[in-house]
Amino acid sequence: MVLINPLMVSSILLLFVWFYLGTIENHYFLLAILAFLLSNEIMDDVDLQSTKKLFWENYVFNIVVQWIFVISILWVIGFFTQSITYFSKQILGYWFLITPITLIIVEALLRSIKFNWTFKNDSRPKAIIVGINISSIKLYMEYTNKPWLGVECLGFFEDRPMNRVIKKNQQVDLLHLGIINEAHHFIKNNKIDKIYIALPMSAQPRILQLLEELQDTTSSIYFIPDIYLFDLIQPNMAITMGVPLVAICESPFDGGNGISKRIADILLSSLILTLILPFMLLIALVVKLSSPGPVIFKQLRYGLDGKEIWIYKFRSMTVSQDSGLVVQAVKGDPRITKIGSLLRKTSMDEFPQFFNVLLGNMSIVGPRPHAVSHNEMYRQLIKGYMVRHKVKPGITGWAQVNGFRGETDTLEKMQERIKFDLDYLRNWSLFLDLYIIFKTISVVVKDKNAY
Numbered sequence: 001m002v003l004i005n006p007l008m009v010s011s012i013l014l015l016f017v018w019f020y021l022g023t024i025e026n027h028y029f030l031l032a033i034l035a036f037l038l039s040n041e042i043m044d045d046v047d048l049q050s051t052k053k054l055f056w057e058n059y060v061f062n063i064v065v066q067w068i069f070v071i072s073i074l075w076v077i078g079f080f081t082q083s084i085t086y087f088s089k090q091i092l093g094y095w096f097l098i099t100p101i102t103l104i105i106v107e108a109l110l111r112s113i114k115f116n117w118t119f120k121n122d123s124r125p126k127a128i129i130v131g132i133n134i135s136s137i138k139l140y141m142e143y144t145n146k147p148w149l150g151v152e153c154l155g156f157f158e159d160r161p162m163n164r165v166i167k168k169n170q171q172v173d174l175l176h177l178g179i180i181n182e183a184h185h186f187i188k189n190n191k192i193d194k195i196y197i198a199l200p201m202s203a204q205p206r207i208l209q210l211l212e213e214l215q216d217t218t219s220s221i222y223f224i225p226d227i228y229l230f231d232l233i234q235p236n237m238a239i240t241m242g243v244p245l246v247a248i249c250e251s252p253f254d255g256g257n258g259i260s261k262r263i264a265d266i267l268l269s270s271l272i273l274t275l276i277l278p279f280m281l282l283i284a285l286v287v288k289l290s291s292p293g294p295v296i297f298k299q300l301r302y303g304l305d306g307k308e309i310w311i312y313k314f315r316s317m318t319v320s321q322d323s324g325l326v327v328q329a330v331k332g333d334p335r336i337t338k339i340g341s342l343l344r345k346t347s348m349d350e351f352p353q354f355f356n357v358l359l360g361n362m363s364i365v366g367p368r369p370h371a372v373s374h375n376e377m378y379r380q381l382i383k384g385y386m387v388r389h390k391v392k393p394g395i396t397g398w399a400q401v402n403g404f405r406g407e408t409d410t411l412e413k414m415q416e417r418i419k420f421d422l423d424y425l426r427n428w429s430l431f432l433d434l435y436i437i438f439k440t441i442s443v444v445v446k447d448k449n450a451y
Contacts, residue, residue, distance in 0.1 A: 006040040038070045041430030067100045125193035127153045132165045133226040136198035157183040184213040198224040251390040252428040269357040290339045301369035306389045309361040312352035316340025353395045365433040366394025367421040388421040398424035401439040
């Protein structure tokens with residue numbers, strides 16, 4: 001389901017090329033690969049579980065908007081690299097028009113096949129849930145409200161009274177099948193196919209007893225940990241050395257996501273540096289002539305995994321602090337030079353950090369790096385503060401485009417900034433990165449928090 005859309009996008013392009021040219025030239029292969037990577041990050045996965053109404057209201061609209069976004073990025077890349085002239089306008093035009101229509105038709109057909117198969121097949125697998133927690137309730141409601149998922153969930157086995165399990169403000173109707181000791185006989189007598197165990201870890205003896213009792217059945221057994229007790233950052237499950245592991249807090253840039261992020265950083269930072277290099281030379285000259293001191297200011301910050309890195313900026317103050325207690329710049333700060341004030345308001349003092357991006361110790365988008373002394377202070381005051389270092393720091397970030405750019409003169413402001421940083425880690429996508437980049441331009445023009 002994840003790969004259908006990007007594969008279709010690339011395949012349609014190559015089919016048009018082969019049909020019109022009789023062969024597929026290398027630059028079209030390169031375009032197909034780039035289109036695959038972009039559509040994989042930006043376009044929604046094929047979802048055969050949503051209702052027909054949601055499909056037509058949400059998916060069709062989203063797929064058209066996201067496809068236009070993919071094409072826009074490809075056009076920008078082609079325009080600035082001057083490679084767009086190598087491609088046939090006729091082929092690209094047909095590809096642009098036919099692709100979203102094809103994607104919608106293919107998904108509608110897949111949904112129709114699945115929908116008809118589900119309701120014509122009377123032998124849906126039966127499931128029961130042992131234990132009640134937030135996760136098991138959510139699973140039950142999904143199976144109950146979405147019969148096309150193909151599983152009939154009969155209800156729960158739970159020792160506690162239902163009025164103790166369900167809070168007064170929860171509008172949930174759960175079918176109580178009995179106490180946990182009765183589950184084994186019910187499973188055998190009703191030929192249950194799937195068993196979901198949602199007991200707490202403290203109930204290990206009960207779980208082991210139940211598993212022993214179920215050895216004489218052919219039921220598939222699943223364990224549902226109550227992971228909603230934790231603050232989840234990119235949760236996933238994997239098998240390592242034969243041991244099942246549930247990741248509660250993980251970097252969003254493991255595996256393919258990290259490769260996509262790094263490729264995007266290299267391409268965009270190279271393009272941006274090419275465009276702003278003349279301005280950087282001019283800024284360097286003005287900084288040098290305006291006040292004594294080095295043109296480039298460098299300072300130790302925490303990078304990926306909390307390791308110290310040097311970041312580079314155009315010097316905007318009369319003094320350069322790169323160790324010990326670092327005092328944040330405030331409005332009207334006498335240390336800020338006249339040219340420095342302009343550079344900080346427009347964020348042009350951050351331009352040298354695009355070299356940090358090329359070096360690989362920063363990203364264009366990510367949590368903003370703080371001075372080492374600030375890190376050591378706030379890690380003691382704010383829960384989850386150091387989790388933001390599971391990714392590379394960025395030139396701009398989700399917090400900065402949501403009003404937390406510039407001075408953080410109170411603990412509450414820093415807490416809100418960290419809240420947005422962690423939200424970025426939970427919901428990262430290449431589309432979100434691109435949105436933040438474009439939003440940053442608007443923020444720099446309008447925001448008055450930087451000085």
